[in-house]
Amino acid sequence: MERRNFIKIAPLAGLAGVITPGRVLSGTSSPLPTATSLMEHDRQYWTQLLVRICSPVIENMSRGTLKKNLPLELGKGYGLDVKQVTYLEAFGRTISGMAPWLALPDDVTAEGRTRKRLREQVLQGIVNGVDPGSPDYLNFRTEAQPLVDAAFLCHAFLRAPDALWHPLDHVTKERVIKELRELRRIKPGYNNWLLFAAIIETFFLFINEDWEPMRTMVAIQKMKEWYAGDGWYSDGAQFSMDYYNGYVIHPMLTDILKVLMDKGKGTKADYEQAIRRMQRFAALQERMIAPDGTYPALGRSMTYRTAAFQPLVQLALQHQLPEELSPAQVRCALTAVMKRVYEMKGTFDGKGWLQLGICGHQPEVADTYTSTGSLYLCTSGFLALGLPPEDPFWSAPPEEWTAQKLWSGKPIRKDYHVSY
Template sequence: MERRDFIRMAPLAGIAGMVAPGAAVAAAAQTGDHTNVQAAVAQTDREYHVQLLQRIANPVVENMAKGTLKKNMPKEKGPGYGLALEKVTYLEAFGRCISGLAPWLALPDDATAEGKQRKKVREQVLQGIVNAVNPASPDYLNFRTEGQPLVDAAYLCQTFMRAPEALWKPLDNTTKKNIVTELKELRRIRPAYNNWLLFAGMVEAFLLSIHEEYEPLRTMVATQKMKEWYAGDGFYSDGPQFSLDYYNGYVIHPMLTDMLRVLADNNQGSKADYEQAMKRMQRFSELQERMIAPDGTYPAVGRSMTYRTAAFQPLVQLALMHQLPEGIVPAQVRCAMTAVMKRIFEMEGTFDKQGWLQLGICGHQPEVADVYTSTGSLYICTNGFLALGLPAEDPFWSEAPAEWTAQKVWSGKPIKKDYHVTY
């Protein structure tokens, strides 16, 4: 079956969030064994996620490996776009895209069809990284001018922190040296007084993790300000003024916990700070899971809604870490996220005819794009696929499908009562 045909399978049926039964499900059904049917359906979910992630990422990864990203990537931009497009959109696309791919690429090689695909993508990503920091490459990316590269260099650093053995250690010494040089050049940028403090902190945390000289002031300021901006019940304010949007998902929870973990591991930060941040991310994720409606939709509120599945990054990152909140089983997250993906990525217009993402939430809706959003910005959506870093036999993938909270609520079934937390 062609990849695109696989992703456009039949609408939701049965337990919402499952793809239509494929050959494995049909074969299991013929045996009359309900357990085998459920296991086959769960495996189909994984296949769906893998194929969809590849569909999203391949245009970026393949072109970057060939040195043709700048030549071939569309440059759609939001109304009133205010950045220097050619100087920022390519690093946005590559850095954001591979940060979501990293956990999947970190899995060991195997002889399965997925394993062979994964190895190919890993090799392309590694070559793309080489090209990104090679001044002789047509796809040499800009770290040296504008402020936006600080943002997307942080996602590049998050890539290496998520998959050091797969995506950092194999790089040649010249490439590693080039990366470090480019990252240190970013210190010229004064971060905005909001989530940007975490971008500066992430760059320095990565440098610390590879035993390079780092600037502790940047990690200290990011840590302290996020403590001050904690609004309660799992939510941080993005700067002094609270706004209701998904920046806790796009940036704050994942990057804060990743940064604090590196600091604690290197005796440059408090383990208690990391543990508190994890508890807050768990509470936020508990609320996120409840926000996914029975049909896979979720509230379209706030800035940067074109980032799509990246909104649920904390939820899937906790699944990857086996740290989901109490009362949420992995299978319900898998099924909920599959439903979300189907709602978004099967809508006509989400991809253009060449397979690139287009501006929008569900389909092509350029009017909702922000003044800083271009084609490259959209590839942060891969961060909704972090659970693919779990092997196929993990309960997240192998357990029978499970209803998520909103499905239970609106079908009259028992659910866990919700109540705010104070940590």
Template sequence: MNNFKYAFLIGFVFLTTSAVTHAQTGKKKKVNAITSGAQDRAFWVKTLYKIAYPVIHNLAGNTLKKNMATEVAPHYYNNVREVGYTEALGRTFAGIAPWLSLPDDETEEGKLRAKFKAETIQALSNAVDPLSADYINFRTDAQPIVDAAYVVQGFLRAPNLWKALNETTQKRYIAEIKSLRNRTGAYNNWLLFTAIEEAWLLSVGEDYEPYRTMTAINKLNEWYVGDGWYSDGSSFSTDYYNSYVIHPMMIDILKVMVAKKKMGELQLTKATERAARYAQITERMISSTGEYPPLGRSVTYRTAAFQTLGQIALDGKLPKELSPAQVRCALTKVFENMYAGNQNFDEQGWLVLGFNGHQPEIADPYTCTGSLYMATLGFLPLGLPADNVFWTATAAPWTAQKAWTGNAFLKDHSAGK
């Protein structure tokens, strides 16, 4: 635990050092201009669409392999032509699924969503059609284990899109997911990828392998280090994998297991409470100006760092210490810093390797263009309808804003084990 506490302290030193540069000694600093929830939502929709459009539009038109950028990290070790397109689809779909799951309506957003939903259904169909120019790889290499997991997580988040696929396409997905059973991956968060694939098969009435789901659930419980944090394997490292993978997939697996009466509610309740605590911590990691520390592996996944916070908001499980309005406003400011400009996109609209700009030197050796679409996972609250309190509540300052302007804010408390 000592290395855990030390590493975590480093992160907060970075955060507070950044924030103090924006504080005024002895004065209350003005916070950002107030915008309405409707304005925030419109910006989120525009931004998510901008990120996801090149992947979905090209895959729907059978031009993904023709047009997609294939930038790779220094010392990249995968075969980008075999795994990069699968990454792009899975990661994009898991992030846009909650938004696309909303019912159609005649608003401007609703019309855009309906059009994009139709393109997504076509893209999903092309991806598993052996005669398609964009038939993507689930059958070889280890990496598709990861990205098939995000595909099925998308189906779990938007079951109406699964039902919209024709029977042939559904059978193809089931076959592709089952084909992954002949491979294994790392003994860490990768356990959750195979587990969610099996849980999804169970959810659609297929045979599943209980050993894979229970191994992941049991090992992650063993790797829980306390206060909302899981270790990613036997040794702890300070990064955002608790948001990229661990909390969201753990919850989504347990939802299926509970719904199918394979487990009791207690496990899901415990996992949700842990995720809520982690969400509370990550909200505090957003500085008063909407920045957050680029800690650990895979920071090129950008706003996926807030997937757990977004999922807890989407599920209506925010702890009482976090108002929906402050979460919305904090994330809006982060998204503005990341995406209001074009620093993270190339001339054709594809994401570029980096954190906030083109910074390929920080990319890990498993990272390519397709990997970057994890960024969509930060936008899960768009699955809440526009009349939800998350979007209708008056704008509110988030924790760092209140703290650094001399206003009252809640003292933080560890959740312990």
């Protein structure tokens, strides 16, 4: 049923801002979708697509069959022990993007019933992931990579504590905490990895467990030092032109600073400065989305697909978009991106798992650390589903995004660098 619904709505999704509601297709007597129907289809499209992406991971994890069924497609020259890392990658990354949507209250709609089912499966998956007797017991104790994906797991808990943390039984919570503490053995890389160690300690602080402030302090201080200007952070001492500001740096840094501020361990000034920088980066991201929904394919980890736009959707979720961006134009732009990325043949295999690539199956673009599990960070591009249907992000009439206006000769807002 879900697959049939997905296919049925796909041709309509992403048309917002491209067509004029009420006009009639040449040679037909059927009117095009109205603005209202397009808005409804945008949310349906995002929801059905997220469900399509997540279901193989979540359903298998809840049944204890993820290790049995997850394909092991690897980037050329893959250098990790894939069976020790890819399963936590798949699960932690998947639920990090799903979390705000899973946090919405239950309702009797088709979306609400699906969301409730997946939430229950995620909770069972967490139980299985830290149960030493489960076939899907996840590895936190060997290799360095688990630091990364445990951080995404903690990000999910921070984004939806009432949905994903508080309902867990006491034994499971203690097991999660024990596994996370094992990760203190890992010395993080001198780059965005500092944030992985920091967000795990931030989660400990959030749940009132003993935490190591130094691992957060170092990460925050280095990010301040590595700020390159105009919304961009350097990923380490040397600047890399890629999307790690989207995949990791802006979302994790701002969420760490928010928890520290709320707990009286950090300053409002630091948090607000990080948000302003994130807003500038998001404004640039929106300008990168071409009229046809394409965007520059550059840098490392491009197989993470829509995770590149995580700052844009996180700010939309938090009602903190920069003033020059309306929620509707962001919705329309990202819907167009999703259509370009996920509707290309080969993006999914015959059993519904994601395959290596950016737009379709393109294993040649995968990195030496990329496996099938790595790809599920793409769910971070769906954070705005945590907004209810009546929120302006979903309910406002369709709007063209900046590149659509620009390349059709319409007025646009002038761009200029910022100095904060």
